Amino acid sequence: MAKEVFMPKLSSTMEVGTLLQWLKEEGDPVEIGEPLFEIMTDKINIEVESYEEGVFLKKYYQVDDEIPVNAVIGYVGEENEEVPDEPPELADEEESSDAGESAKEAEQPAAEQPEESATDKVRATPAARRVARENNIELSSVSCSGPKSRVHEQDVVKAINTNRATPLAEKIAADKGVDLTQVQGSGARGKIEKADVTGYAAAQTEPTEEPERVKLKGLRKAVADKMLESTQSIPHVTLTSEIDMSQVIEVRKSLLPVIEKQTGYRLSYTEIIIKATAHVLGNHPKVNASLVGDEIVMNKDVNIGLAVAVENGLIVPSIPDADKKGLAELTEASKTLGLKARDGKLSPAEMSGSTFSISNLGMYAVDGFTPIINPPETAILGVGRIVEKPVVVDGSVEVRPMMVLSLSFDHRAIDGAPAAAFLTELKDRLENPYGLLV
């Protein structure tokens, strides 16, 4: 009996995975634990391993396809075993009105629909397939409204109503490879005519310097969605404070060789700031809270998320129990997580659970900024550069290495005063870092 290969659900927010490459071809023998394919989720790229041993029988998708979680994307079984030509439908998504149709559809041998080769690859409900077949609509030309890239009956109906073209326009579009859904019709009620198609085709082939268009997908899409959700749903307030980093610089200077010898990693200001922040968060549970639904969850663990810039976006791996780790341990954790993030090798566990995040832009000529909260967290710390400035110390002007911290907080969960108290204590701790040892 052939076993299905599913698109795994790798995180609570994952809805689709993008197929990056097949690592096995149809007909290849497969061992348990051997990687079958690589996918990209909203957070990471990961190789998916086989849970079965046998022959890789069937693959239903192609590279760059976006595949809903739990969808059957292939089969592993015995050589020459029969598997469906089309991936089975996702049972939990059936609309009730489709149920009867679906049963009928399943009884039909695949051989009865040889004409549907292009249409087969499109995910669609049986009702959508029926309406498309009855109206001679290519499912691949129908854009779907559902979140799971499935074409529903209403999408096909909409396509029939809005995507009308004259027979001649359709022929020319097919010949020139013009996607009619992209063409604006000038005829009666938006009917697409010959001139619309030829005009569109001519515009497409014009040799003008077209801007490069990159589709918002994968990590970029995940970052985009998350940022939008955060800024739209969270009332952000950002407080800034300037820190005299003289003593932190001293601490780093003396500990750097020690930690390097012990771990092989060089201590950076980031780890000292993580250490100080984690320590101070212990005294300010509100700032370490999560806002989930209509509850403020006071987290007992202090897990610091560290924003890491990667090629196509931003990833926030989490350092668990940062308040309980020493600087050597923190340095090792932050360095290895950063490296993994940049290589796309983070495990889902390493990317979840943070209770407070830090975003450090101190390597650039940036002083202060307004960081965006990583929900469900309720605050985020933005770290600017260290720059020597004239400051007044005990009535006289001195040159001191200064750094701006920007604390954004969710005003639904935290008010200004407790946030300010946290930032004030953090400033005090960084200006007197030896207190951390106490």
Place this chain on the structure above:
Amino acid sequence: MKTFDLAIIGGGPGGYVAAIRAAKEGLNVALVEGRDLGGTCLNRGCIPSKTLLKHAEVIEEIKDSRTYGITVNDFSYSIEEMVNRKNKVVNQLKNGIKGLMKQNKITVFEGYGYVDDSKTVTVKTGNGSEKLQANNVILANGSKPFVPPLPGLDTVDYYTSDTIFDISEVPSHMVIVGGGVIGLEIACIFNSLDTKVEIVEMADRILPNEDPDAADYLAKEFANNGITTHTGSKITSFESDNGKTTVKMEKNGETKSIQTNSVLISVGRTPNLTGTEDLSVDFDGKFVKANRDMKTSIEGIYAVGDLIGGFQLAHAATDEGIKAVNHILGNSAKKESIIPRCVYTFPEIASVGLTEDQAKEAGYCVKAKKVDIAANGKAIAAGETSGFMKIIAEEKYGEILGVVMVGAHVTEMISQATSYMHLEGTVDEIESMVFPHPTISESLFEAGSAWLEKGIHFN
């Protein structure tokens, strides 16, 4: 001075239809007509000729009745009663237009309209004049028969299409100068009335602007029916002698002369420029120049119909009039209209789109397919087997570029082809559409199928 949103000069099919459309769209409209509502089309063109052609058809059927097993021993006709019936038809339609003007609250000025650049219209009637001011003007002045300055023509009596439909006596012989649509239709009328008709045409065939297959077919039918055509012939003089007229012509250096007792001049029509003397609009040859939206070179002044040349067909003028109104209302014409062309001869010719040569010239990869009506069931039953249908289509997509039909009732069937072109159906859709049986229209299906090499009764 009265002011209007729109003043239209000319109440023909270009002007009066535009007036109704504009009024229905809420504009305050003045229509200025110096002669008869309905214009040339209704009073001296389409409608009178179609009325008399129907009379001619009845005569032809009576003459042919023996074919159907019916013997008509004796019959006669009265040209006076025929012309009276024609006038009744014209009056009925003219009253219809009058009623429509009233119903749509269009102010009709009876007089010739003289327009200046500031869109002031002076309406001149026999005994005075009136001025009106308009925001927009549509010039729909129309045209009149063109009478060329042929030697001796001024010494003889001759008819034009303005006078021929009120003829009081059927002549025994008629020379028709000009083998275009007008001349040929009138030739059919008088041929049926037993006038010996001779057509003189300068070009090397009749209907020089129409599909050559159709023109050749009609020439043969004319010859069979006793109408003489002198193509490639140039008239050198008219001489009047005791009520008889001698028409002298020259063909390939050889001279010929015909004795006749009536002459019809139908060599074309010239725009009626009365009332445009004070306008500084641009011209294109002898025609007023207008763009796709019917705009002239002066903002707010539009020109439509025979005044701007083109097809010089009533329905073309109507379409142009509506386009002008649309532009006044802020809507530009989206594309060129497809104008069908009808010739009401025996048999009729109807065509639409490009001819084969025009299509090739336009750069299309052209394939044409012609199917005879001779084998069509309905045509054989009705004894109307002459003619053909021809589809001119582009090879790659089967886009229909033109259709030519020759035969009985084809003027009623050409709209089927026009619909295909207008809605951008292709030869494949003609082939897959069901045509009713028995009809002559099935020939269009046959032509489409044969074009695709799927012909049923034809290959």
